[in-house]
Amino acid sequence: MILIYTHKVTPRVRYIFKHIFTRILQVQIDFTRKVEEFVAYNGPKFSYTNVPLGKEFFIQSNELLFQQGIKDVTVVVQKWEEVPCFFAAVEASEIPFDIFAASFFLISRYEEYLPQIKDVHGRFSATESIAYQHGFLEKPLVDIWAYKFLTALKHKFPDFEHVTRKYQYISTIDVDNAFAYKHKSFVRTIGGFLKDASQFKIFTIWDRFAVLFNLKKDPFNTFQKAIKLKKKYKITTIFFFLIGDYTTFDTNVSASKRKFKLLIKDMVDYALVGLHPSYYTMSNSGMLKKEKERLESITNTPIKRSRQHYLRVSLPETYQQLIDLEIDEDYSMGYATHVGFRASTCTPFYFYDLDFEIQTPLKIYPFALMDTTLNDYMKLTPKQSLGKIRDLKNEVKAVNGVFITVFHNESLSNYLRWRGWNRVYNSMLKIVGND
Structure with missing residues (x-):
């Protein structure tokens, strides 16, 4: 189990931590807001807050997980080694961005609640997404982040054991x-024949006829x-x-x-x-x-x-x-x-x-x-x-x-x-x- 210190446990915090640790990494976690309990714990642990408590494994938190409702969010994409990331953190943070707030932004589809231009079917357009605009649409970025974060944790806690999920x-x-062609109404069937005839689709007319008269499947x-x-x-x-x-x-x-x-x-x-x-x-x-x-x-x-x-x-x-x-x-x-x-x-x-x-x-x-x-x-x-x-x-x-x-x-x-x-x-x- 991993113990996490944070100054406030919100529904957003519980939600995204559970997704990353329980569903992706198959790791059990618990939260504490008591510094003394965090210090006394001997197993793998880290703090998720504004400033580090001491020299522990520390992730600087973005405000997103402690807010409510939809607010304007500035997304500036940088690189974590070769992987895109955003919501940059201070140098004291073990990784250079808030992996949890960034993951929540993507998984909650936060950007789909913001003002946008929808397509002809009233859908959120792929081209409006930051994933498309920054070239990571074809990568499961949250899962990639989670496994890189796990590597950093294991480097800090070499004895930490976990179960790997299966593809x-x-x-x-x-x-x-x-x-x-089968089982359509009489009106739709006649309409189909007439449309094919008007477009000179001879082979389609034959196929339609053959299927209707059980000459073809x-x-x-x-x-x-x-x-x-x-x-x-x-x-x-x-x-x-x-x-x-x-x-x-x-x-x-x-x-x-x-x-x-x-x-x-x-x-x-x-x-x-x-x-x-x-x-x-x-x-x-x-x-x-x-x-x-x-x-x-x-x-x-x-x-x-x-x-x-x-x-x-x-x-x-x-x-x-x-x-x-x-x-x-x-x-x-x-x-x-x-x-x-x-x-x-x-x-x-x-x-x-x-x-x-x-x-x-x-x-x-x-x-x-x-x-x-x-x-x-x-x-x-x-x-x-x-x-x-x-x-x-x-x-x-x-x-x-x-x-x-x-x-x-x-x-x-x-x-x-x-x-x-x-x-x-x-x-x-x-x-x-x-x-």
Whole structure:
């Protein structure tokens, strides 16, 4: 156990220290505000305060963890050896910045509460983040800091023993369109034929016809392939089903269709299933509640996992809605336009609500990459995509974190814009598995 002296133990202090020590480093800690108790303790210890008590291991504290609410924060990025850092500390500090305040700033998504320019979907833009602007978006910086800090502690306390956590991989699959052509309404089917005809898409017209008359399998029906690979590589797989009503942005098969319900029930038997709340649920709690109850009526089990469609998250409102509906886990923490680590960590963490200054029960699982990001935004080839996947996996493996990917059932189809991608998911699983 490590004993920490600090002049004030706030909810922010407890929250971020627990994330770094308990969740990342697997180390037990305790706090004291009594100098005599700190001095008498013979085990590993350090002080986290404004000025050192004596010649102990000392980290100078920034004011951020002792404040309440949102205030203007000045972030000046410097280097700790070769690693970016901010919130500089005095020379007496064992490391040149406040690792705890900086980690809290990143993990709480403090910058997403500050004035900003949102993108066309009302989302916080990757390019607005300090991680992007200072070149560390593709690094789990908080985890890197934690392990470097541990090295400094072990140098000071050579007999200190700890358990190292194990690397994990989780595959998540979003089901925005369970079927390309099957089980759509008559109006949507006729509309699809007319649209293809107006654009002279002869081959697509034939595919649509062949699938509807059972001459070919629906190209987006790749679920058995995903289950087969799940069993082969012994990985955790989660399917997130979009079952909202039809809108411009929500075009899945109607949740009233029997075949769609059977598909969802089938997946429950082989993998984990979560909700993919539709586009407009970001700020509509009634719609979110309706969709959760709809999915629960199909699966006959409580739904505890969620990922927002289009990754539309508005902090803290979206997460507050999920908490009210007793969702335990959210998988929306990432960017559609860029790969990397939105919260600068590859360790699942509990959402800290800056409105109420409390750690909530909602656990956030940050993902590192999405298939549409690689293909549509970054315009990478399948081979280049696998290279980027390997790079990100190596970053997570170096800190024994949790590597989470987002694919769609469509990208396993090798159809239309996913042509050439038929082996990417399989090849990725060889690269990223829990070895």
